[in-house]
Amino acid sequence: MYKAVIFDMDGTILNTIGDLTAASNYALEKMGKRHDFPEEKIKLCFGCGIDADMEKVLALEGGCPEEELEYIGSSIPFSRYHFTGEDVKRLKSLFVPRYAAHCREKTAPYEGIPEVLSALRNHGILTAVASNKDDRDVQVLERALFPRLFDRAMGNHKEIRRKPAPDMVLAILKDLHVSPAQAVYIGDSEVDLETAKNAGLPCISVDWGFRTRPFLLSHGARVIVSSPRELIPLLMG
Template identity: 30%
Template sequence: MKRLAIFDFDGTLFDSVHDVIVCFNKALSMNGFPTLTREEYIERLGGNIDEIVSLILKDKNSKENIELIKKDYQKLYDESNKDNTLPFPNSLEILKELQERNILLAINSNRTTDSIKYFVSNFFKEIDFVSIEGHNPDFPSKPNPYGVNNIIKKAGVSLDEVVYIGDSKTDIKTAKNAKIDCILVSWGYGSKKEYEDKYILEVIDDMYQLLNFFD
């Protein structure tokens, strides 16, 4: 039986891409770089901030340019209202239900821990997450299982009692590297090609389907 559910953040619990796109395009325009479309951004998401900026800049991804865009993006994002970053439908209800079933809950993301905690404190106040592991530049980021391993150790459960819930190939690789099961959600930023990966237990179209794994 599963006792610990580890959730990805962007594209799984929260629809966050719009605010990210707006701030990245502003940072690119300010520095004379071409902007990208929503589809182009989604293709580049999943890694840590340095990896994402490198992909956004394409052949202009020198170390200096990466640092320049990253700095301006982070300033713009930190100062923005983030009004368009909202939980996906039924996320809070399902987290509450899982919590009532005594399932341990955690978040593992390449977004910074402080950023995750900001949204959790605003939207998921009723949820007691056993651990929130965001990106820390001093440690490996997803798909390295470093964060997942920390969560599992803190939760005190065995690998077969854990399931990772995400939306992209990065999440599948993270689960594989951690040797834990994986569920993919269809409402995030993944693609149909990723849904065909035989490693995942199931692709779900509704948050309520998660409850089937915790009977």
């Protein structure tokens, strides 16, 4: 049995895509761009940190196919989809305050997640959140939607490298006085798989979030669950 379980937030414990989609379309509209993207498209843009997320939203608006979104800003330049770094900054400046003001309108825990967290805590297992979402939003949502269910929650801030760097996960484990060998990481994306690997933790992937099971398998996922109740025997067996 593990001593600590670290969860990603968006797409893993919280269904945030409705509010992320609304804020993305709002920001695109303010820039005079197409702004009618559905949740199924927008969710493919999130999970890598706000700057990378905004790059992907602009690429999507510029006609980028789904299978290329993860490469925007690395092997695929912005120019291919007709936007610049200044466009990214502008979209971010519109998105961030809009999302912060409306981040709880449609957002809710995935069914069964609170029960999993309660079961873990009842068995003395420590729980934490490590998210690339801005730390301010992480704290607001964690306090409002998961009262007394997490021992530590950390989001993206300038003092620590964002995932997939291991820094956030390792800082949480240090705070909890738990070694990587005693912990497991749970997430829904390729970023989470890489984060766990970089931090030296096993990873359990979930397919109810922002990435599909075939996508996760193609990125090296070895353990994938399709419902929160499947987590209990894996975490407490």
